[in-house]
Every structure is written in C-alpha cells, then in structure tokens.
Amino acid sequence: MALVNGQDIxxxxxxxxxxxxxxxxxxxxxxxxxxxxxxxxxHNLEFGAHFIGKAMQYADKATTVSATLNLSISLTFTQYxxxxxxxx
Numbered sequence: 001m002a003l004v005n006g007q008d009i010x011x012x013x014x015x016x017x018x019x020x021x022x023x024x025x026x027x028x029x030x031x032x033x034x035x036x037x038x039x040x041x042x043h044n045l046e047f048g049a050h051f052i053g054k055a056m057q058y059a060d061k062a063t064t065v066s067a068t069l070n071l072s073i074s075l076t077f078t079q080y081x082x083x084x085x086x087x088x
Contacts, residue, residue, distance in 0.1 A: 011039045015048020018055035025058045041065060045073065 012020050021038055029036065040059035042052060056062055064070040 008036045009039060010036055011041065012055060012059075013041045014043040015051040015055075018048065018051035021055035021058040037061070039063065042069065042073065045069075 010020065010024060012018060018040070021040060024033075024036075024038060037060040038058060039061045040052075040055050041063045043065050045052065064073065
C-alpha cells in the first residue's frame with residue numbers, strides 16, 4: 001500500500017469500509033505511512049453499528065453526512081450515558 005503524491009488522509013465511509021480503519025492502523029501504518037490520518041464518515045447507524053463503533057476507535061477525525069444525523073448520534077450517545085448512570 002502506498003499513498004500517491006504524498007497524500008496523507010484516508011477517508012472511509014460508513015460500515016462497509018470501516019474495517020479499513022483498524023486494518024490500516026494495525027497492519028499498514030508502520031510501512032512508512034505512520035503520518036497518514038484516518039477520517040471516518042458516518043452515513044447510517046442502522047447497519048453495521050459494531051463496525052462503525054470499532055472504526056471510531058481508530059479514526060483521527062469523524063464526520064457525519066448531515067447536521068440531523070450528527071444531532072441524532074449526539075442524542076443517542078447522551079441517552080446511552082444516562083442509562084449507564086441509572087444502571088450503576
């Protein structure tokens with residue numbers, strides 16, 4: 001794997017390309033690509049939530065395709081935190 005013309009960003013979109021995030025970081029970053037940064041864009045949380053969650057752990061930046069989705073993700077995360085507080 002080589003980055004063309006010194007490009008240093010890998011941009012993955014949604015669950016179908018999410019494995020690229022951890023495969024790149026775990027297996028390829030040390031081949032002279034350690035300066036490359038990974039951006040992950042979420043399109044839909046309905047599919048592949050596990051893959052999306054794992055990719056988010058490896059991403060240097062995360063984006064969404066819309067402000068509405070961004071708000072939805074924020075509300076979901078807030079609800080998750082509230083549930084954790086109630087349970088514990």
